Amino acid sequence: MKKMILSVALLATMSFVSCKDQVKNEGEEISAETTKEEVAMTNISFGVRGNCGMCKETIEEAVNAVGGVTAANWDKDKKKIDVSFDGSQTNEMAIHNAIAASGYDTEKVAGNEEAYNNLPGCCQYDHEMMMNQSGEMKAEDHSNHNH
Numbered sequence: 001m002k003k004m005i006l007s008v009a010l011l012a013t014m015s016f017v018s019c020k021d022q023v024k025n026e027g028e029e030i031s032a033e034t035t036k037e038e039v040a041m042t043n044i045s046f047g048v049r050g051n052c053g054m055c056k057e058t059i060e061e062a063v064n065a066v067g068g069v070t071a072a073n074w075d076k077d078k079k080k081i082d083v084s085f086d087g088s089q090t091n092e093m094a095i096h097n098a099i100a101a102s103g104y105d106t107e108k109v110a111g112n113e114e115a116y117n118n119l120p121g122c123c124q125y126d127h128e129m130m131m132n133q134s135g136e137m138k139a140e141d142h143s144n145h146n147h
Contacts, residue, residue, distance in 0.1 A: 041070070042087040046096070047079055047131025049105040055123045062102035066090050079131040107131055 048059055056074045059081065063072035068089025074081040083095055096109040103115030105127060116124065 040086050040088045041084055042092075043082070043084050044092055044095075045080055045082045045132070046092075047107040047133075048074060048081045048099055049079055049111075049125045049127070049129050049131055050074065050076065050123065051125050052076065052122050054120055055104070055125070058102050058119070058123070059099055059104055062098045062104075063095055066094055066098045069095065078133045079129065080133065105131075 050056065050059055053076070056076055059074045060072045063069055063081065063083055066085070068086040069083060070086065071084040072081060073083075081099075085095065093108070096106045099106050100109040100111050101115060103111045103117075103119050103123075104125075105111045
């Protein structure tokens with residue numbers, strides 16, 4: 001009887017070890033999928049008009065709401081956004097359209113007029129302002145904006 005109990009206990013231990021190995025293999029498959037996703041990542045930069053920190057928040061929220069976007073950073077001074085996204089889940093035009101729907105002009109799509117009119121006063125930008133600027137043009141932009 002003791003031999004039978006010992007055999008059952010030994011068998012249970014062996015089953016546990018093989019389940020543990022299967023879990024490791026599943027984990028390895030997951031990391032292989034992650035690598036595939038990294039290969040599909042796309043980084044883009046383009047101009048977006050706006051004025052202030054509230055603009056930054058609204059623009060970045062609009063971009064981050066697009067499925068597949070992993071990072072968005074709008075630069076207030078350069079009027080430019082940097083976006084990282086999974087190219088298998090979205091594309092550049094979907095990102096431009098999301099920004100435009102929130103009321104902001106991009107290099108390719110004009111902002112939605114009704115959304116623009118609902119922006120706070122400090123966010124209602126000059127529709128002629130330069131976009132996608134280098135840091136050197138910043139001073140010129142501010143002098144024109146103050147007149």
